[in-house]
Amino acid sequence: MRAMTAPWLTLIGIGDGGLATLTPEQRRALDMAETVFGGARHLAMLEEGGPERVVWRSPFEAALDDLLARRGRRVAVLATGDPMWFGVGGTLARRLAPGEMRVLPGPSAFSLAAARLGWPIEDCTCLSIHGRSIGLIDRHLRPGARLLVYAWNGDSPRELARRLTGRGFGPSRLTVLEHLGGGAERVRETSAADFDLEGVADLNTVAVECVAGRAAMPRPLVPGLPDDAFLHDGTMTKRVPRALALAALEPMPGALLWDVGAGCGSISVEWLRAAEGMAAIAIEPRAERRLMIAENADALGGPGLTLVEGRAPVAFAGLPAPDAIFLGGGLSEGVLAPAWEALPPGGRLVAHAVTLESEVLLIDAHRRLGGELLRLSVERAEPVGPFQGWRPAMPVLHWHATKGDAR
Structure with a gap:
């Protein structure tokens, strides 16, 4: 069992009413501190004299270095309300060992x-x-x-x-x-x-x-938004194969997607909508399509999107490791192999093919790497003169696999 380190740092949640809002425990922790960090507004609440006061400086990473340089001393941080709810507490918790920090929250906003x-x-x-x-x-x-x-x-x-x-x-x-x-x-x-x-x-x-007006178009969070929800130039992953792709990509809160050959960004945007804290990197060489991706992300709620100009696999260099990869446009062996290599164990890869040449690649990938191979054929009812008839869309070969799964 790992021993817990004695806490040297105390986070104190303070209200807008100043010192009068502190509990006795919070006040004792503040009185015992040798150094107090906080914003200028918080530090101005303190009485004259007393411990060293350090105002957070910019960039915040430098301010954290100031704080960590005092490790082992009695240090307090004043923060608004509950420091663990969209506050500095989460940032510090990622930098400190368990037991180095204790939190005395106040009521959150x-x-x-x-x-x-x-x-x-x-x-x-x-x-x-x-x-x-x-x-x-x-x-x-x-x-x-x-x-x-x-x-x-x-x-x-x-x-x-x-x-x-x-x-x-x-x-x-x-x-x-x-x-x-x-x-x-x-x-x-x-x-x-x-x-x-x-x-x-x-x-x-x-x-x-929230009250919806006549122009409101509330969108569900489940995958498969209508194609006309997106600004596109005709080249996009359509609604039915998109819903299948998203299900196979298995979006989890906080996960990162590489959308390779992103087109209008329909896969990226739906990934970002699927859960909280999602992130996506859309790799697209064409400037006009990157503009469409940005507009679609803004219109449909995808603030966690990063646009990368370039072509795969060169554009992979320096990117953070993905949890999932979607290969839609420009599928080739020169992209498929590096994409699979970039995935960590447990990462998911989904690829779609619509040409005979790209189908061969996915059939071979399925033979070598396992996963699931599906052929998706969709027909839509459309007018045929005064009547209705079925009009088939191009079939899509869908392959998905999880790295490390047994075949």
């Missing part, structure tokens, strides 16, 4: 907002756009949804209102809660379409009651 509004917090979706893309809200937009959004600054509520209106949710009710728990606390309501609040404080949380 989400808890305070839910308390003011009388919303059961388990019925709410809690999001942060503090240093994150505002597009994170898109996948959560549906009639009746309640969102609690921790803001980046005083402009965030207006930007959220614009985003909601642009997505057809203009009738949604917005409640802007500023300086929760402090002497300057203020709560104001408006609608997304008629947003009229001025002078919003940088420290704010926005509560959204």
Whole structure:
């Protein structure tokens, strides 16, 4: 059994009301600290004299180095509310050994907002756009949804209102809660379409009651969005084979996809929508298609997308290891073998072929590497004069395999 290190670092969640919001345990930890880290606003709450004070500096990695250089001393970090909820606690937990840090949280902005509004917090979706893309809200937009959004600054509520209106949710009710728990606390309501609040404080949380307008088009999170949901030039993985590909790629929260020859990005975007914290790298050599990918990601809620200009396999160099790879466009042995090599054990590879030459590659890959080989044929009912008839689409050969699986 590994011995736990005695904690030298204490994270203290402090409210907007300052030192008066601290519990006795938090106050004792602060009084015992030799050094206190925090933002300028937090450190200004402390009495004159006392321990060394260090303001977080930019870039934040350099500030963490300042903190870790004091390892072994009694160090405290002041953070807003609950440091483990979209706060510095998660970052520090990834850098410290178990037992080096203890956390004394205060009420989070989400808890305070839910308390003011009388919303059961388990019925709410809690999001942060503090240093994150505002597009994170898109996948959560549906009639009746309640969102609690921790803001980046005083402009965030207006930007959220614009985003909601642009997505057809203009009738949604917005409640802007500023300086929760402090002497300057203020709560104001408006609608997304008629947003009229001025002078919003940088420290704010926005509560959204989603109401769909006539132009709203809520999209499900299950794979297989309609083809016309995407901007494309005709070259794309169509709805039925796309749904099959996504199922075989097995998107898991926090996983990374390489979408090779991404086209309009339909696979990447649906991967990003499938779960929280997803990431995708879309590799596409054509500039006009990279523009389409970016527009589709923004329109459909794919903020975790990275665009890479280039052709495989040269474009693979320097990329972080993927959890899954999709090969759609430009399938060749010169791409398939390096893609398989790039996968870690347990990684999934899915490839589609529509030409006889690329079918040969997948049949051989199935023989050598195992996995599952399917031939997908889809026919659609379309007008034939005054009647209806079946019009077949090009068949797609689908191969997927997990690296390390027994054949």
